[in-house]
Amino acid sequence: MSKAVAVLALGVWSVCGSLSIDAKSAKPQAQQAASIHYDEAHRVFRIDAGKITYAFGVNGDGALQTLYWGSRLAQDDPVGPAVPPKSWSSFDSIGANTPQEYAGWGGPITVMPDLKLHFADGNRDLILRYDSYKIDKDGLHISLRDAKANVTVGLRYTVDGDTGIVGRSARIENHATQALTIDSAAAASWNLPPATDYSLRYLTGTWASEWHVRTRQVTPGATVLESRRGSTGDENNPWFAIERGGAWNESHGRVWFGALAWSGSWSIRIDQDVLNQVRVTGGYNPFDFSYRLKPGEALDTPVFYAGYTDAGIGEASRLMHQFETTRVLPQAPRPKLRPVLYNSWEATEFKVNEPEQERLAEKAAKLGVERFVIDDGWFGARNSDHAGLGDWTVNREKFPNGLKPLIDKVHGLGMSFGIWVEPEMVNPDSDLYRKHPDWVLNFEGRQRTEGRNQLVLNLARDDVRDYVFDALDQLLSKNDIQFLKWDYNRNWTEPGWPQLSPEEQQKVYVVYVQHLYDILRRLRERHPGVEIESCSGGGARVDLGIMGLTDEVWPSDNTDPSDRLSIQDGFSYAYAPAVMMSWVTGSPNWVNERQSSLDFRFLSSMQGGLGIGAKILEWTSAEDATAQHYIAAYKDIRATVQQGRLYRLLSPQERAPYSATESVAADGAQAVLFAFLRQGQEAQAYPTLYLQGLDPNARYRYRSIHGEAMPGTPAVASGAYWMSHGIDLKLRSDLDAAGLVFERVGS
Known part of the structure; x- marks a missing residue:
């Protein structure tokens, strides 16, 4: 689509979100509609979905620059225009550290590029500039172009109206008369606000010891999560979560999170640059990678999904779970229950x-x-x-x-x-x-x-x-x-x-x-x-x-x-x-x-x-x-x-003696509590468990699948009681466990 046509192409796309359940009250809440809007005056694209706003714009140099990604803003709140960071020194000139949506390796760039390639004639310079856009029922499509090299990159943005999770991918096309070779190709880069107090959470493991949760500070330089094994691998998993502030937990903290939809060798790189900007770039693993495009050929990248919440890592997980079951699985939005x-x-x-x-x-x-x-x-x-x-x-x-x-x-x-x-x-x-x-x-x-x-x-x-x-x-x-x-x-x-x-x-x-x-x-x-x-x-x-x-x-x-x-x-x-x-x-x-x-x-x-x-x-x-x-x-x-x-109440990570999870039905009518004691210690009582996600005004009766509550526990109490007073369980011996079911009986 040409620039002229794009301007006339209905600059707003929207879809109504379905009903969602508020985690605090368990009452259905009408989800705000998702929308994609182009502000022609300021050359700004804005995505509003779930509880997030994601915005980027075309700066004066023609680059596509990230402007905002966080909690949902009011419709009339300004998010542009896009202005590149000021020159830091002759070593980092204007444009070198611009938080681009999709950067080619060329010109003054010093951030990790999304795309690096070389031509048969030896040219390796690629400067991608905004060309046009299109908004349709499938989302937002943006065309970037290096006119001199005759290479285009089509960016695709999809958005889930319920969770606010955005999917991004790229299509690299060779319109030149000579072959080119792609040396590295990302699906997308996600840019976070400048700060020095970020921490990264990721998953590591090996055979029979998978899914260890690791946390490290994000510091100047790069952290690379990857698989060079030909398949996804369990050494790292292609998922990340980044929090700002250092005090994040299951229910508090600003969390940016994402996952790469690719089952081959992959890489996710987290960089903090000289301006304290944090950039997450994910796609094909560049190790031993090379993809030759003859004139007229193209390569599509995987999709890199990401979301945001200000309600902690637990809510980040629940948003991912909802997105996977309603958008990703083959039978979505209503996948079958797993049989025994x-x-x-x-x-x-x-x-x-x-x-x-x-x-x-x-x-x-x-x-x-x-x-x-x-x-x-x-x-x-x-x-x-x-x-x-x-x-x-x-x-x-x-x-x-x-x-x-x-x-x-x-x-x-x-x-x-x-x-x-x-x-x-x-x-x-x-x-x-x-x-x-x-x-x-x-x-x-x-x-x-x-x-x-x-x-x-x-x-x-x-x-x-x-x-x-x-x-x-x-x-x-x-x-x-x-x-x-x-x-x-x-x-x-x-x-x-x-x-x-x-x-x-x-x-x-x-x-x-x-x-x-x-x-x-x-x-x-x-x-x-x-x-x-x-x-x-x-x-x-x-x-x-x-x-x-x-x-x-x-x-x-x-x-x-x-x-x-x-x-x-x-x-x-x-x-x-x-x-x-x-x-x-x-x-x-x-x-x-x-x-x-x-x-x-x-x-x-x-x-x-x-x-x-x-x-x-x-x-x-x-x-x-x-x-x-x-x-x-x-x-x-x-x-x-x-x-x-799912609510993770007690973490078993790092060989902790306790583990407890709670699952709450979508309509809030049932909750299931599982509690485990790996090792009893010095006759210590099992920690009081405070349920989450119940309707505080409804009443819930509990029954036992296995295990007992301590004497004096009421058979029926309000959601507020179970969440604020909590429940104490009789768990004393090694490898002891309990399973309780809470059923809503009235409000």
Whole structure:
């Protein structure tokens, strides 16, 4: 769209937000409409949504400059015009540190650019200037251009009217007559007001020890969160939260937060410059990255989502949870509740066969399980992790008549049927690899490093993408399957693509993930009744990109219920309980040999999507009765747990002895409290728990799933009582737990 046309293009876009629940009163509040407005006189763009305002403008140099991002302003409050920071010295001249929305590397710039490239003729200078805009039902579109280089960057802004979360992405187009190579490309940069008292919160981990919450001061220089592993990775997760003031907690403090929707190698960089400006830049990881664009070609970046709240990190998490369930998940805005699941891995490992799986299914159904999942070992020559990956045909020694008899049995017991797959991998000992050794990531003539006895298929190749899709499509077409547990159990090594020219090979980092998304998207279109779990040796591929195409995720292979308290707590900072699967497995736990009661294991797992992975054929009748009790109780509360508003009351981080969470239903009618004591200390009483998010004027009756309140606790009291007076629980011994349900009985 030309400048002249853009001015006439209805400078305002709006959408009505839905009803939301005020955290203090639990009463429905009419959300303000979201709007995108262009002020032609001051050349300022302004986004108002939820409780935020986001504004940027075109400065005198033609750059797109951030002006404001924070609590919602009045419509007539001024936010412009855009004026670049003054020159600091000859080393930092005017424009060098301008907080640009999307900066090319060129001219006097010293901030981290969003886009760096070079042309075939050696030019590396790129100066992006505002060209035009368009506002439509999909949001705001802005065109930046380097007229001399003939490169354009299309910026897209989307906004969620309920949460105020803004999504940003870029499309880089080569309109020149020569090829160019992109050296680094971000989806967006987010600029915060200048200050010296910011702190950063982020998530780190490793296999079986994911989702640790870390906090550090933001100081001059850079902090880089990243994965160079080919996939999201659990070393860092592509989520951040930044607070100003140093006194932030669950319910207080200004918090800017965001997450990158990308399932490949990624980078989020937090810079503080010489003017104390803080800039968060996220997108493709520039390590080993190169993307060549021939004349007329383009590259689309991932989407970088971000939001703001002045009500603390707890509210930041709740806004993310709401955004994920209503905007990101495949079934949004009303995703299905996660069924109670049984997975056979711990019971049988690779020794799966039809009779044993049928016995497990019969027992699971008696317990109240709703979905039965057969794990690894059902296909090819898969008797261990040394062979069979890639050969997605049923092992007829284990299942002489195929999967149909087992599936029919499971359905006849009233459960849906699921199955494990790892379609992006191949064992060297497989028919697929023997036929197509060139289908894996590799550098020609170099070693091929195995991980878990397997190699990574090069999904960027069209033939590999087509093979994987066809294999899964046939599996789902020939069998009445409702669920895929999609696993991914190693990092990339030797990420070569020998079939392409050397200057094209590093496209693999982008095209691989694009093809992964394409497979998932097409499978969902062909088989709309099938749900999918993203698993990667636990939580190594959890991000808003994969969540847009899968229904649930597996946070960790560590199923120890005490460790899971910390894992699940960290997970909840960025991602919703609606997608978090948690299993009850055996005791002592295989990870650390820790013993725990079945009560503790169930209550720990009931904070997300409940699953069972234990050797249930060995359970006693008393254990069966315990499991039936908790499964029935969970079905009564799962809508609140999975899709309600989560409050973290006591943090289990840093091996703290206590953990407590509360979930409040969207309509405020039910609240569920889980409390855990990892280790009793010197006969100390468990801390008083102060509930949150209830209607202070309504009355709530509590009942126990497990555990007791201290004597004298009223059976019915006002929301104000439970929030201000609190409740004391009888938790004294190691690995003790309680679960209480509060029901609104009147106002």
